[in-house]
Amino acid sequence: MLRTYRQAAEMFGVSERSVGSWWRAYRGGGREALAVRRRRRPGPQELISDEERGTLFQAMADYTPEELLIGGPLWTRAAVRELIRMVCGVVMTERGVGTWLRRHGFSPQRPARRACQQCDEKVRAWLEQDYPAIAARAKTEKAVVAWADQCGLRSNTALPGRFWAPKGRTPVVRVNGKRLRVNVMSAIASRGALWFTVFTGRFTAKVFTGFLDRLARHAGRKVHVIADRHPVHRSKAVRTWLDNNADRVELHLMPGYSPELNPDELLNADLKRHVHASRARSADDLAHETRRFLRRRQRQPHIVRGYFHARHVRYTIT
Known part of the structure; x- marks a missing residue:
């Protein structure tokens, strides 16, 4: 059955030009001329054994x-x-x-940052012994494991990322020339819960214990809080408060200089990426934008759960 170039092209899903090339090859060399031949790359073979x-x-x-x-x-x-x-x-x-x-399987990658003061033995003990023990206790007590951290937003921080513009014409964004700052204390759980407080003053033991008190009340059960070794977390006032509230909150301190092990750090990065502190007109404006972003994340538990799937914090999923 004879077919036109167009009919053959529609049948094989190619262009009419390709059909013409095939037909000329067939007329000149028969079926063998249509076989696909893999050609060896020109030049010598790999010189490294x-x-x-x-x-x-x-x-x-x-x-x-x-x-x-x-x-x-x-x-x-x-x-x-x-x-x-x-x-x-x-x-x-x-x-x-x-x-x-x-x-041979290599690719260019952005390096991860690690503090030179980090102790590998303590990190290994945390991953293999300390945290599994905390998770097991929390499961036995039907308690919540919450990862906590604090961060600050400053108006003199540059906008994250790069932006497109014609060569030689650097884009300009109007920012507030005043130095504004707000602080955030937050905690997240692997099932998507998020708790936070936004304040403009210094981070003190009173702020921390007040946050822990609200965290325990909102959770409705005992909370095992995991945080870094900030001086406030180790202060005498905090230890006294914890002793008086041992049935509600238990604090566990991570190895020093190991922020990559805390999934709440990913919330901090998310916050700084989406709240443009440099464009805030006042500290109240910056605090409002920060609270609005964190409330939005509270309504998006799937995003909070996603923090726990980052490569360095997958060990937190039990």
Whole structure:
């Protein structure tokens, strides 16, 4: 049955031009001319052997460029290029190094920040022993586990992110020249609950214990609060209050210099990304915008639950 180019193109879902190319190839070489041939990429095969590649990857895992005296604290294409030259005697371009790294499962990534004062042993103990014990106790007591943290919003903070504009014409946004600041104390639970208080004064033991009191009342049962080692959290006034309210609130302090282990830090980042403090006209205006955002998140428990699925805090999901 004869068909036109258009009918064949509609049948195979291609253009009429492609059908014409196929037909000419068939007339010139028959069925074999229509077979797809995979062509080997021109140029020599990879010059780095499997054994050398394993040595390179092991060196990148065990050492930093600084330790090998060939670069900075992390691996860049230039540093990998020099490592390949030293180990294998192969000279590559930086672009070629990037292609080679991608071929073997590497990708350029924004590094996570870690405090040099962080103690790995204490973090490991927290992940493997301390937190599982807290979660087990809370489950036995039918209590709530709430992750708490405090943060501040300042009007002299730049708008987050970058914005598009013609080259050479930097965009301008009007901001308040006054220095305004509000503070937030918040707590979240893995099932999507969010509690908060917004204040303009200093963060003190009175503010913290007042927040804990309201948290326990709103939760309606005992609360195991997990927070960082802020001086206020360890103050004598807070310890006294906790002793007097041991049946309502129990405070657990995380390892020092480990904010990445607290899912409430993700709420803080979310808050700072969406509340543009630099555009507030007064401290009351900034406090109002902050409360409005946090109330919106209270009505969006699925977003709060999402904080707990970030890579570094998945251990909190029990």
